[in-house]
Each structure stands twice: as C-alpha cells, then as structure tokens.
Amino acid sequence: MKREALLDAAEAVLLEHGTQALTLTAVAERAGVSKGGLLYHFPTKEALITALVSRVIAEFDALVEEYERQPGASFTRAFVEATFAIVAVPDGERTGRRWAAITAATTTPELAAPLREAMDRWHHRDEAEDADPVAATVVRLAAEGLWEVVAHGSGRFSPEQYTALRRRLLDLLG
Incomplete structure (x- = not known):
C-alpha cells in the first residue's frame, strides 16, 4: 500500500472519530493492511502525525x-x-x-x-x-x-x- 493511502486512512480516522481514536491499529484497519504494513511506512504514531x-x-x-x-x-x-x-x-x-x-x-x-x-x-x-x-x-x-x-x-x-x-x-x- 502506498504511503499516501495510509495518510488518507489516518485522516479519515481523525475526521470520523477524533484524535483519541487515532491509533496505528485503527489506521491499519481503515487502510485494509496489516499493522506491520503500516509500521513499515510509519514506525510510530508520532511519525504518522508528522507525515500528516x-x-x-x-x-x-x-x-x-x-x-x-x-x-x-x-x-x-x-x-x-x-x-x-x-x-x-x-x-x-x-x-x-x-x-x-x-x-x-x-x-x-x-x-x-x-x-x-x-x-x-x-x-x-x-x-x-x-x-x-x-x-x-x-x-x-x-x-x-x-x-x-x-x-x-x-x-x-x-x-x-x-x-x-x-x-x-x-x-x-x-
């Protein structure tokens, strides 16, 4: 999965459920990838937020x-x-x-x-x-x-x- 699609998934989680719901697991589920697939691009929640x-x-x-x-x-x-x-x-x-x-x-x-x-x-x-x-x-x-x-x-x-x-x-x- 491409990095941009993962960022789109993270934005969707934030928009629909708020900041507290932003977890790596939630983003991986929204994007339809394994958590390991997400971690390949974003090793931490902070890295994901920085990219957003x-x-x-x-x-x-x-x-x-x-x-x-x-x-x-x-x-x-x-x-x-x-x-x-x-x-x-x-x-x-x-x-x-x-x-x-x-x-x-x-x-x-x-x-x-x-x-x-x-x-x-x-x-x-x-x-x-x-x-x-x-x-x-x-x-x-x-x-x-x-x-x-x-x-x-x-x-x-x-x-x-x-x-x-x-x-x-x-x-x-x-």
Missing part, C-alpha cells in the same frame, strides 16, 4: 505557489486564493481532513513544531511586496480565522458568501 502535518503544509505551499505564478499576484493574494480553494468547497471534506491532521499535531509541542514554523513563514514573509503591509497582515489573519470557523462548522457559508468574503479580502489588498 507535513502533507498539509506541502499541499498548501504548492497551492500558494500556483497562485503566486499568476500575473500581478502577491504572496498575500495567493494565500487568500489558496485558502478559499480549500475551505470553500461544497462538502467541506478537504478542510475537515486537513484540520483533523492539524488537531492531531497540536497534542504535543514537538509534533506541532512544523506547523508553527509554517505559520511563522506564512505570516512573517517579507512584506515589501505588499503595498500596505498592515492590510496584508490583517487579510492573512482573517483568512486564517476562516480556516478555524469553517473547520468547526462546515457549510456555515453559502457559495455566494464565500465569493463575497474572498472578494472583500482581495479588495483590502488594493
């Missing part, structure tokens, strides 16, 4: 980079676009899966360290590219808050509301 968090960060970074390549894009614009590309999906499953991984990571400071480093990088980037660095910071923090709200109550906003929120955040950047 790394995947969340890498996927978000890749999406931000994709949006940054668009003409006239700044990092903050790309951050907003990437955020809405994830949180504004109709079923909210992607957000729930990602948030489950992040929640699992925050159980110990060591496991949360990569996420803290990514947050520092995302929110303390060279602000010279933004016409108004304070507005850019406010917009990134608002987008970060949207992650939190949506993760704890998906479906809270209609597609029209997401569109309006996205537009307003981008407008704040000038």
Whole structure:
C-alpha cells in the first residue's frame, strides 16, 4: 500500500472519530493492511502525525505557489486564493481532513513544531511586496480565522458568501 493511502486512512480516522481514536491499529484497519504494513511506512504514531502535518503544509505551499505564478499576484493574494480553494468547497471534506491532521499535531509541542514554523513563514514573509503591509497582515489573519470557523462548522457559508468574503479580502489588498 502506498504511503499516501495510509495518510488518507489516518485522516479519515481523525475526521470520523477524533484524535483519541487515532491509533496505528485503527489506521491499519481503515487502510485494509496489516499493522506491520503500516509500521513499515510509519514506525510510530508520532511519525504518522508528522507525515500528516507535513502533507498539509506541502499541499498548501504548492497551492500558494500556483497562485503566486499568476500575473500581478502577491504572496498575500495567493494565500487568500489558496485558502478559499480549500475551505470553500461544497462538502467541506478537504478542510475537515486537513484540520483533523492539524488537531492531531497540536497534542504535543514537538509534533506541532512544523506547523508553527509554517505559520511563522506564512505570516512573517517579507512584506515589501505588499503595498500596505498592515492590510496584508490583517487579510492573512482573517483568512486564517476562516480556516478555524469553517473547520468547526462546515457549510456555515453559502457559495455566494464565500465569493463575497474572498472578494472583500482581495479588495483590502488594493
């Protein structure tokens, strides 16, 4: 079984049953592999959680980079676009899966360290590219808050509301 499928299984366990249910046995059962098969890729629960968090960060970074390549894009614009590309999906499953991984990571400071480093990088980037660095910071923090709200109550906003929120955040950047 591929590593990504094991991570998908772990995310599903987290999303459906919560952090306390995340055990290597539960993940192996969900993935339909032996525990030994899982241990080959992830020798500990901590290694599994670290991989989940790394995947969340890498996927978000890749999406931000994709949006940054668009003409006239700044990092903050790309951050907003990437955020809405994830949180504004109709079923909210992607957000729930990602948030489950992040929640699992925050159980110990060591496991949360990569996420803290990514947050520092995302929110303390060279602000010279933004016409108004304070507005850019406010917009990134608002987008970060949207992650939190949506993760704890998906479906809270209609597609029209997401569109309006996205537009307003981008407008704040000038």
